[in-house]
Structures are given as C-alpha cells and as structure tokens.
Amino acid sequence: MSNEARRKIVFGPVPSRRLGMSLGVDLVPFKTCGYSCIYCQLGITPSPTLERREYVPPREAIEAVRAALSGGLKPDYITLSGSGEPTLHSRIGDVIHGLKDLGAAPVAVLTSGALLWMPEVRRDLAEADVVLPTLAAGDETVFRRMHCPAQGLDFRRVVEGMEAFRREYCGQIWLEVFLVAGLNTTEDQIEKMCRMAERIAPDKVQLNTAVRPPAEKGVTAPTMAELEQIRAAFGPAAEIIAEFGGRKTQTPGGKEADPGSGEEAASPDGRNGGRGNGAPAGGEDMPRGWKEPDTAGRPPREAGAAVARLADEILAIVSRHPCTPEDVAAVLGLAPADAGRILDGLRREGLLEEDRRGGRSYFRTLQS
Numbered sequence: 100m101s102n103e104a105r106r107k108i109v110f111g112p113v114p115s116r117r118l119g120m121s122l123g124v125d126l127v128p129f130k131t132c133g134y135s136c137i138y139c140q141l142g143i144t145p146s147p148t149l150e151r152r153e154y155v156p157p158r159e160a161i162e163a164v165r166a167a168l169s170g171g172l173k174p175d176y177i178t179l180s181g182s183g184e185p186t187l188h189s190r191i192g193d194v195i196h197g198l199k200d201l202g203a204a205p206v207a208v209l210t211s212g213a214l215l216w217m218p219e220v221r222r223d224l225a226e227a228d229v230v231l232p233t234l235a236a237g238d239e240t241v242f243r244r245m246h247c248p249a250q251g252l253d254f255r256r257v258v259e260g261m262e263a264f265r266r267e268y269c270g271q272i273w274l275e276v277f278l279v280a281g282l283n284t285t286e287d288q289i290e291k292m293c294r295m296a297e298r299i300a301p302d303k304v305q306l307n308t309a310v311r312p313p314a315e316k317g318v319t320a321p322t323m324a325e326l327e328q329i330r331a332a333f334g335p336a337a338e339i340i341a342e343f344g345g346r347k348t349q350t351p352g353g354k355e356a357d358p359g360s361g362e363e364a365a366s367p368d369g370r371n372g373g374r375g376n377g378a379p380a381g382g383e384d385m386p387r388g389w390k391e392p393d394t395a396g397r398p399p400r401e402a403g404a405a406v407a408r409l410a411d412e413i414l415a416i417v418s419r420h421p422c423t424p425e426d427v428a429a430v431l432g433l434a435p436a437d438a439g440r441i442l443d444g445l446r447r448e449g450l451l452e453e454d455r456r457g458g459r460s461y462f463r464t465l466q467s
C-alpha cells in the first residue's frame with residue numbers, strides 16, 4: 100500500500116483529550132455524517148445521510164493500520180473517527196474485529212450515536228473496547244438546532260438507541276455531553292440531559308465544549324464556573340474534559356490510568372512526541388524529530404524532502420482535527436516553533452487557514 104493511500108485511512112497519532120495519543124482510522128469520506136452539528140470542527144455537512152456503505156474495504160483499513168504500526172508505534176488507542184461518522188461504514192464490525200486481532204491497542208469508536216437505534220450498528224460495535232457517543236440536547240427542538248439531522252432521525256429514536264446499546268454492550272460507554280453556551284446550558288436543558296444520561300447509564304459522562312473552532316462562528320463555550328455547576332448536576336460519574344495533557348497509560352484491560360498517577364506526558368517543548376518511549380512512529384516515511392534544515396551535514400534537497408513529507412503528514416492530521424502548533428509539535432516530535440513555521444507555510448500556500456480561539460491559534464483546512 101502506498102503511503103498516500105495509507106494516509107487517506109490512518110492519521111496521527113493525534114493528541115485526544117479523552118484518549119491520549121490516539122491513532123485515527125478514517126472509514127468514511129470527508130463529512131459523511133447523519134448530522135451537521137453547529138459545533139463541528141470540520142464545517143457543515145453538505146448532505147446529512149443515514150446510508151451505510153462499504154466506503155473502504157475492511158482489509159485495506161486493517162492493512163493501513165498494520166503498516167502504520169510497523170515502525171514500533173504504540174498508541175494509547177486505535178480510534179475509529181476522522182472526518183465523518185464511522186458507523187456509516189457498513190462493515191465497521193469487520194474492521195473492529197481485524198483491529199482487535201492486531202493486538203496493538205484497545206479499539207475506541209468516536210460516534211455521534213445517531214445510528215444506535217439500528218440493531219445491526221449495535222451488533223457491529225460489540226467488540227470495541229470503548230464507545231464514545233454524544234448527547235447535546237434535552238429535547239427535540241434543541242436536538243434539531245444543534246445537529247440539523249438527516250431526514251429520519253429524531254431525538255427520541257436516538258436516545259432510545261443509546262439505551263438499547265447500553266443494555267446489549269459489555270464494553271465501556273463514555274458519554275460525551277457537548278455544551279454550547281446559552282443553547283443547551285439552561286437549567287431546563289441540563290435537567291433533561293441529566294435524566295437522559297441516567298437512562299443511558301454510561302460508565303463516564305464527559306463534559307465537552309467548543310474548544311476548537313466550530314462550524315458556526317457564534318458557537319461559544321460556557322465558562323469554567325458554569326461547567327463546574329453542570330458537572331455537579333450530572334453527579335459523580337461526570338468529569339470535565341481537560342485540555343490535552345499527555346498520554347494515557349495503557350493497562351492490559353485497556354483502561355486509562357489516573358492522569359495523576361505518573362503517566363508519561365509530552366515534554367514541555369513537545370520533543371518526546373508525548374510517546375515517552377522514543378520509538379519511531381510510522382516508518383521511514385515519517386521523519387520524526389526533524390529540526391530546522393540548517394544543511395549542516397545534510398544536503399539541501401534531502402532537507403527539503405523531509406519538510407515536504409512533514410507537510411503531507413501535517414495536512415493529513417489537520418484535515419481531521421484542527422490543531423495548534425503545540426499539538427502538531429507533540430504528535431510529530433518537533434519543536435513548537437518548527438511546527439508553527441511549517442503550518443504558517445501551508446497557510447501562505449492557501450492550504451490551511453488559521454482561526455484564533457481562546458487565545459490560541461488553530462490551523463485547519465479551508466472551510467468552504
């Protein structure tokens with residue numbers, strides 16, 4: 100498989116606030132989704148859909164992951180996510196089965212949860228270690244405003260699907276509650292979502308908000324004080340998802356270690372890539388630890404080729420996940436200033452745009 104074909108399917112590892120260093124697997128084309136969430140980092144969904152298809156042959160997806168792992172990479176999770184809704188892949192169950200057979204890392208599925216009312220989707224996810232669905236509304240009105248769903252989806256159906264999944268699934272469910280200030284943070288909405296969460300009975304409730312640039316400019320995050328209040332309303336199983344702070348320690352059962360229990364973290368300058376094991380991370384095509392090409396002992400053409408390969412790698416990551424220079428530095432083992440220079444070069448070429456949010460610069464592919 101060519102590196103280009105592999106990069107269409109596998110990306111990262113990217114720093115995930117919930118999953119540590121997460122090797123992403125993208126099973127569907129860009130913005131193939133049943134929702135068009137106002138907070139989506141990838142912009143609007145042109146045609147929300149519920150049609151499940153075999154967008155990538157499972158064997159190809161598994162081979163792409165195997166190739167990415169062949170250099171000794173040890174992600175915290177292999178995560179089905181990316182630029183759309185992974186459960187729209189009609190053979191996601193076969194992909195999960197193949198990834199579990201690799202035995203490299205626990206398998207997580209980041210999903211909107213919109214298709215869990217389909218028995219075949221629930222069956223397909225049975226072998227995953229962790230499933231992370233999203234709840235962002237307490238009733239039909241806010242559900243429609245928040246997700247602009249495909250025809251055929253309604254709030255009740257989606258919540259009942261999550262409840263049915265809980266009854267049938269033996270793995271971990273980490274329910275993301277996505278909060279948008281003033282829209283679903285009212286007392287009424289929080290109360291309704293608390294009741295939904297009780298019915299869904301996840302192992303964790305994780306409060307998330309629009310940290311990265313969303314599809315709609317007016318979408319804003321609640322304050323930390325509001326988040327604390329909301330966390331208290333959801334009870335002891337709830338946590339506020341902190342900004343990425345390093346890798347999760349992987350235990351044999353695939354559970355996360357307590358972040359305060361000595362987990363390895365990216366060094367402040369990002370040069371250990373957050374991996375802590377110094378392992379090469381994806382084969383010879385991914386020049387980790389690259390430094391400013393000063394050409395001392397390195398022919399200029401070789402340095403230029405290294406930058407070009409890094410730029411390709413960065414584009415593959417940023418197209419699924421808006422990143423700061425610090426994020427990119429942590430993933431690729433660069434100094435943040437070097438990552439910033441490459442990102443800025445890609446911006447000047449018109450391949451990326453920069454969006455400032457919360458005092459930080461996020462780079463992402465151009466939104467149409």
Ligand code: SF4
Pocket residue numbers: 132133134135136138139140141144182183184210211
């Ligand atoms: S946030 Fe997720 S579920 Fe919502 S539109 Fe984007 S990809 Fe789809």
